[in-house]
Amino acid sequence: MPAFITSVLRRPLPSWQFSLLFALFVATLLNTAFYQATWQAVHGSTGFKVLFVSLSGLLLLGFFNLLATLLLWPRIGKPVLIALLLLGAGVAYFMNTYGVMIDRNMVRNVFQTDVRETRELLSLRLGLYLLLLGALPAWLIARSEIHFPRLPRLLGQKLLVLLVTVAVSAAIILSSYQGVASFVRNHKEIRYLINPANAIYATSRYLAGEKIKKDVVAAPYGRDVKPGPALAGAHAKKALLVLVVGETARAESFSLNGYARDTNPELRALNVVNFSNASSCGTETAVSVPCMFSGYRRDDFDVSRADERENLIDILHNAGLRVIWLDNNAGSKGVAKRVGEESLPPGDASRAHCRADECYDMALLDGLPQRLANNPQNTVVVLHQKGNHGPAYYLRVPPEFETFKPVCRSNQLQDCPREQIVNAYDNAIRYTDHFLASTIRMLQGLEGQYDSAFWYMSDHGESTGEKGLYLHATPYLIAPSQQTHIPMVAWVSAGFEQRFGVSSSCLRQGSADAASHDNLFHTALGMLDLRTSAYDSGLDRFRSCTRRAN
Structure with missing residues (x-):
């Protein structure tokens, strides 16, 4: 390890500074999908779009600084922040790679995905995201020295950080209230791109619903059903x-x-x-x-x-x-x-x-x-x-049904020319045609x-x-x-x-x-x-x- 990195890691960093650095990392490197979506959604000149996206970034920084300040405490702070980084790295991969948004339904899909589907989503790119945006910064957090003052002063320090962050965020919102209010009202879906807050919120909603479902017994419905004469009458054949x-x-x-x-x-x-x-x-x-x-x-x-x-x-x-x-x-x-x-x-x-x-x-x-x-x-x-379950469409089709060629043979769709993606997808449609016709x-x-x-x-x-x-x-x-x-x-x-x-x-x-x-x-x-x-x-x-x- 280079000597300067060792010296930096061994130099105690005040907890408030550490929280701010963590928030800066998350707000910038883990939220590129949020900034891209915001840029596309905002209308106006390039200068206005740059200003709006920059202000959005400052608000995100403030939000994650509040979060890190509330979570960073002696002994428990590091594991919690490391867990957030690893979660955020995985979420960033799927948002950046496939353009997905993380809501409760997406979390439901994750929990209900079987081993075969999971295997098809694994890739070198996913590994790099987890390594560079998750494991490496997590290792740096684990090795870092964080200075926490005594409890009374620590509480006062955190309260001051919270007040300053809220005040700055409020000033930003009030300075451009009409634009911010209009954007939030018309683009509510972009909140599903705030990483990793999106995954945490969606997962909590999903798990809360699952906990309730465990005690549910399905109520009778349609129990008065009776076959009419076309089904139940005297007929030479059965109905199918x-x-x-x-x-x-x-x-x-x-x-x-x-x-x-x-x-x-x-x-x-x-x-x-x-x-x-x-x-x-x-x-x-x-x-x-x-x-x-x-x-x-x-x-x-x-x-x-x-x-x-x-x-x-x-x-x-x-x-x-x-x-x-x-x-x-x-x-x-x-x-x-x-x-x-x-x-x-x-x-x-x-x-x-x-x-x-x-x-x-x-x-x-x-x-x-x-x-x-x-x-x-x-x-x-x-x-x-x-x-046509993706992203590996080519796996849904026997070789003899590869009518349209060449095909994308990767689960990293963005790495394939779109023509190859469409070829692989259309081959799966044609195989479905064969399956449906065979059923008839x-x-x-x-x-x-x-x-x-x-x-x-x-x-x-x-x-x-x-x-x-x-x-x-x-x-x-x-x-x-x-x-x-x-x-x-x-x-x-x-x-x-x-x-x-x-x-x-x-x-x-x-x-x-x-x-x-x-x-x-x-x-x-x-x-x-x-x-x-x-x-x-x-x-x-x-x-x-x-x-x-x-």
Whole structure:
């Protein structure tokens, strides 16, 4: 170690100075995403933008100086500040690399991410962030000598620092109150970029909600459900509805919606009904999947609220249908926990459609036709895809489906030319097309035993570099259309159409009308002629195209 560094580390530094240096490091090096977003959000001349961003930086410095002053005490201060640095370094990496914001939903995603997903996010760049912005300054803190005066003087010193910091911050705000107030009012989402305060606040909110949920028993809902004559009457065949929950597919990348590349050749050949104007409930799986099945509208939905009540899967089960949930993702997010779910193995090279470390979505269909044919029952099957889960899109696709080349083979999307990112993403869309078409062909092969229908909706979309954003989970209020405009496709067999009165030609005529996750719950009940007080015909997307005897 150079002698001058050793001498600096051994020189006692007054605690108030140490707090200020810590605040300066955090406010500058760990909050570059905040400054970039602020610069883009502020309108005006370059000089005004420089002034506004500089004042914002001084306010951040004051905030973190207050925080460090309150946290820095003998014995306990260093470990606490080191923990904040390590947290901040990791958060800075994800904000700077993928353009994400840290809110409660993002924290929920972190806690619900499985080992496979976590592994795909590891990289050398992440290691460098943790080393240079976390471990190295943490080591310097651990080796530093901090001088603390006796307790009475220390308390007085901290009180003085707090008063001066508050006074300076107040002066800055008052000197430009109109601009600051307008900015805060119009860009509330930027608070999700204040690192590491964003992660601490969001985590505390998430954990508080989880603690409450542990004692919650789902309230009965739709228990008055009864099959109508189209389902329960004397019929030669059983009814079968396959719901496919997509992952990270966006509508604008479907050629069925006008995308220039032919990403849906197999679905187009099957003459499916494509709904071009569908939107998601959330921008992340942990929100969208529970919302889809909850019976709540997006405006009324909350994950904790949905967990307090039974959902569509429960109602289908209570109606006497066999419900099968097959998962190639990170689980049903609690939706199927009372009925049960089956997950594909994390990898099995001996199985068809699997690698040693992962199974492709086609593995969801392995053995399913035989299972359904050997024991015909009125059945709903939910297939939860891996789909386009990023950032390693290329891993979602078998080599023979790499139609668009070259592809990005890295989880560091910003290191790849955007053309390669889009190629990898579009290949995954085309593989989803193959999977969805194969599912429909499976249903066609079961026509002797089932009157069947198929419905696909993705859980949310994805950003692939537009406006500097990657992946998803941007707060819904400011999320781009790439993350909220989702593909939605339906198909019904001739037998299902005749039995349940759902007209494909009518659906096709209204396929450009608005649809959303709000419709899934009520449309599924209506399609299967299930009668319950939980059903709302106004949210049944197929109601106007359904004609049958009451």
